[in-house]
Amino acid sequence: MSAEDHGALTEAVFYILLALHEPRHGYAIMQGVQELTKERVVLGPGTLYGALSTLVEKGWIKALQDDKNSRRREYVATDQGKAVFQAELERLEELLTHARLILGREES
Amino acid sequence: MKKRVFRFYANYEKEEAWLNEMAASGWHCVDYLFGRYLFEKGEPGAYIYRIQLLEYYTNHAESVTYLEFLEDAGVEVIASHLRWVYLRKKTADGPFELFSDKESRIAHYKRIIYMLLPLALFNFLFGTGLLGRVRPINSLNLGAALLLAVPIISYFKRLQTLEKENQIRE
Numbered sequence: 001m002s003a004e005d006h007g008a009l010t011e012a013v014f015y016i017l018l019a020l021h022e023p024r025h026g027y028a029i030m031q032g033v034q035e036l037t038k039e040r041v042v043l044g045p046g047t048l049y050g051a052l053s054t055l056v057e058k059g060w061i062k063a064l065q066d067d068k069n070s071r072r073r074e075y076v077a078t079d080q081g082k083a084v085f086q087a088e089l090e091r092l093e094e095l096l097t098h099a100r101l102i103l104g105r106e107e108s
Numbered sequence: 109m110k111k112r113v114f115r116f117y118a119n120y121e122k123e124e125a126w127l128n129e130m131a132a133s134g135w136h137c138v139d140y141l142f143g144r145y146l147f148e149k150g151e152p153g154a155y156i157y158r159i160q161l162l163e164y165y166t167n168h169a170e171s172v173t174y175l176e177f178l179e180d181a182g183v184e185v186i187a188s189h190l191r192w193v194y195l196r197k198k199t200a201d202g203p204f205e206l207f208s209d210k211e212s213r214i215a216h217y218k219r220i221i222y223m224l225l226p227l228a229l230f231n232f233l234f235g236t237g238l239l240g241r242v243r244p245i246n247s248l249n250l251g252a253a254l255l256l257a258v259p260i261i262s263y264f265k266r267l268q269t270l271e272k273e274n275q276i277r278e
Binding site for chain 2: 025026043047051
C-alpha cells in the first residue's frame with residue numbers, strides 16, 4: 001500500500017468494498033447497501049459505476065467474468081482491497097476510541 | 109398526442125430542468141436528436157429526467173455495461189448522442205439521482221469541462237485570428253467560444269463550491 005492509500009475511504013467506497021467481500025453485480029451492490037443502511041445510503045448509479053471502475057483500476061476489486069460485455073458483470077474484492085478495508089476499519093476504530101476517551105474524561 | 113420542440117441548450121443542467129418542467133406538465137420527452145425533442149402527452153410528473161456525460165462513447169463496452177445496469181435499476185435510456193445520454197425513471201419508483209456524493213459530482217463536472225474547454229479555446233483562437241489564416245475577426249467562431257464559455261463558467265463555479273465543501277465533510 002502506498003502512502004496515498006491510508007486516507008479515509010468515501011462512504012460509497014467503504015460500502016462497495018464491504019459488499020464485495022462476496023461476488024456481486026452492480027445492482028445487487030446498490031440494493032444490498034440500501035437494505036443494510038435502511039435507505040440512509042442510496043448509491044446513485046453514476047456514483048456506483050464511477051467508483052467501480054476506479055476500484056478496478058486501483059486493483060482493489062476485479063470483474064469476475066472474462067467476457068467484458070456480459071450483462072450483469074460481477075465484481076469481487078481483491079486481497080489488496082480487503083487489506084485496505086481492514087486498515088480503514090482500524091482507522092475508524094481509532095477515531096471512536098479517541099472520541100470516547102476525550103469525551104468520557106470531560107463528562108466524568 | 110405527440111409534439112416536437114426545437115431548442116438549443118449549452119448548459120445540460122438547464123436542459124435537464126426544462127425536461128423535468130415539461131414532464132411536470134404532462135409532456136414526457138421520448139427522443140432527442142440535434143436540438144429536436146419529441147414529447148408524448150401523459151400523466152403529469154410521471155417521470156424524472158436526468159442527463160449524463162459518459163466517460164466513453166455509448167457503444168463502448170464500459171458504457172454498454174453501465175446502460176444495462178441502469179436498465180436493471182429501472183432507468184430508461186430515451187436518447188443518446190456522442191457521449192451524452194438522456195435518462196428517465198418512473199417517479200413512482202422513488203427518487204432518481206445519478207450521483208450520491210460530492211466526489212462523483214465533481215468528477216462529472218470535470219469530465220464535461222475537459223470536453224468543452226478545448227472546443228472553446230479552439231473557437232476562441234480561430235475567432236480572434238490568433239490561429240489559422242483568417243485574419244479578420246471571425247464572429248462565427250467567436251460566438252461559439254462565447255456560447256461554450258457560459259456553461260463552462262457555471263460548471264467551474266459549482267465545482268469550486270463542491271471542492272470547498274469537500275474539505276469539511278464527505
